[in-house]
Amino acid sequence: MRMRVSFEQGARFQAECRGHAITIDQPGSNGGSDAGMTPPELMAASLAGCVGYYVARYCQQAGIDTQGLEIGCDWQVGGEPRCIERFVVQVRLPGLPDNRRRAVERVANSCLIHATLHATPDIEVRLEDPA
Numbered sequence: 001m002r003m004r005v006s007f008e009q010g011a012r013f014q015a016e017c018r019g020h021a022i023t024i025d026q027p028g029s030n031g032g033s034d035a036g037m038t039p040p041e042l043m044a045a046s047l048a049g050c051v052g053y054y055v056a057r058y059c060q061q062a063g064i065d066t067q068g069l070e071i072g073c074d075w076q077v078g079g080e081p082r083c084i085e086r087f088v089v090q091v092r093l094p095g096l097p098d099n100r101r102r103a104v105e106r107v108a109n110s111c112l113i114h115a116t117l118h119a120t121p122d123i124e125v126r127l128e129d130p131a
Contacts, residue, residue: 048073050113
């Protein structure tokens with residue numbers, strides 16, 4: 001999979017993958033124009049979206065109504081070096097039967113982004129020649 005991120009201006013970037021595009025930016029207080037989410041916000045959105053996808057798929061297969069399914073995600077920054085130290089993901093699913101709660105928790109905790117963050121993937125940054 002290939003993601004391409006291009007600098008636009010100020011603190012704004014355009015990310016493109018598979019024909020889709022999103023704007024990444026910073027708030028005005030951090031030198032941006034607030035035209036899009038920040039990278040940490042996108043990371044939280046990826047985690048919440050992934051959890052939501054896994055939960056929705058499970059519910060659809062199990063015949064559980066997904067009406068009102070909503071995922072919230074909070075995070076805390078700290079540490080040395082400075083990083084996101086903690087994510088808290090809240091899954092709200094009105095009408096979830098009590099006997100399915102543990103299964104939904106298990107599915108939510110098995111999403112790809114959650115598993116990736118727990119596995120600490122190798123990250124290699126390469127500076128390429130312009131030619």
